[in-house]
Amino acid sequence: MTEASVQRILAAYGLQAAAVYPVQKGYRNESYAVRLHDARTLNLILYKSEPNITDAIRRANNVGTFLAARRFPVRAPLDGRIVKLSAGGVHRYACLYNFLPGETIPWEAYTQKHIKLLGQVMAEIHGALEAYIDTRLPRVADEYAAIVGRMQRYFAGGQVSHAMVAKLGLTISEKVFTRELYILRKCEKLRHQQALHMDFVRSNVLFSAKSGPYISGIIDFEKTAFGHPLFDVARTLAFLLVDCKYKPAEKVRKYFLDSGYRKRGRRRLERVTVINHGKQIQLLEELVDIFLVYDFYKFLRHNPYECLSQNEHFMRTRNLLLERGVITTTPIGSPLAESLLQ
16 A cells, blocks of 8 residues: 555544554554654554455454553554545455554563463453453354364365375374364353453564563454453463473463463463263363364465475474374375375
């Protein structure tokens, strides 16, 4: 988007920029910091064109406004307007927000303090969002049931099974998806459900080093949905277990769950169990598996299989899934491999 386009959007708000800073591009959006003539800095977001995007923007804006009023460092809209841009039959939407200081940092740079802060702030957000009511929020269990269904169909394809064995030496059982769908159906009936962020990951958390570190910004509430808090916890924990490569899993859990969420965040983390084939299983671990499998699936969908061994994040995800018994190695020449390669 050109500077002139940015100025036209600002004009819809009755504003004019003294300076427009270079675009910061993410997977979904384009972000522009703009400085006004009164020295204020604001954040203009141009959203990716996708189905129902305006509904997602409104949900995100409503939650951001709610949390900002409770003094959380979150992205909140300047007002309720969403600016529509049209070109060549394509419609995109933009909103103007407060500017949040700080920066994202790589997972490798996360210290014990960073991980504890993640847990603490997530707990505090969960506590605040207990009072947030929006019946239009999508349900997390429904959304991920649809995702698991897509994964199930993808891995059921003969070509995918063949390629996984031939190029990666891996298989994933149909039973994995049957189990995940069962778990998600159980989650629909859980008590203590509420609004959740559902994307509380590295790219959406800003840190400042002043007197710090401390979390100076939380962004991207477009995936906000309704569900049990363990969904949010599991989503972030899955990322931490994979990407905090210099810290053992037990330390990551201790810092994030015990020291951060429970102790500093002063919030109880329920130990929910689900009965499956007569056995009690921990819901948190089952949800972590779902998120890990989803990341594994996205790696396969968007990368040539031959290149995946060079992707450290894929390899760490693969290794964790192997450790947890969700996927299995299938060497060429084994009976299973031969049956799949026929």
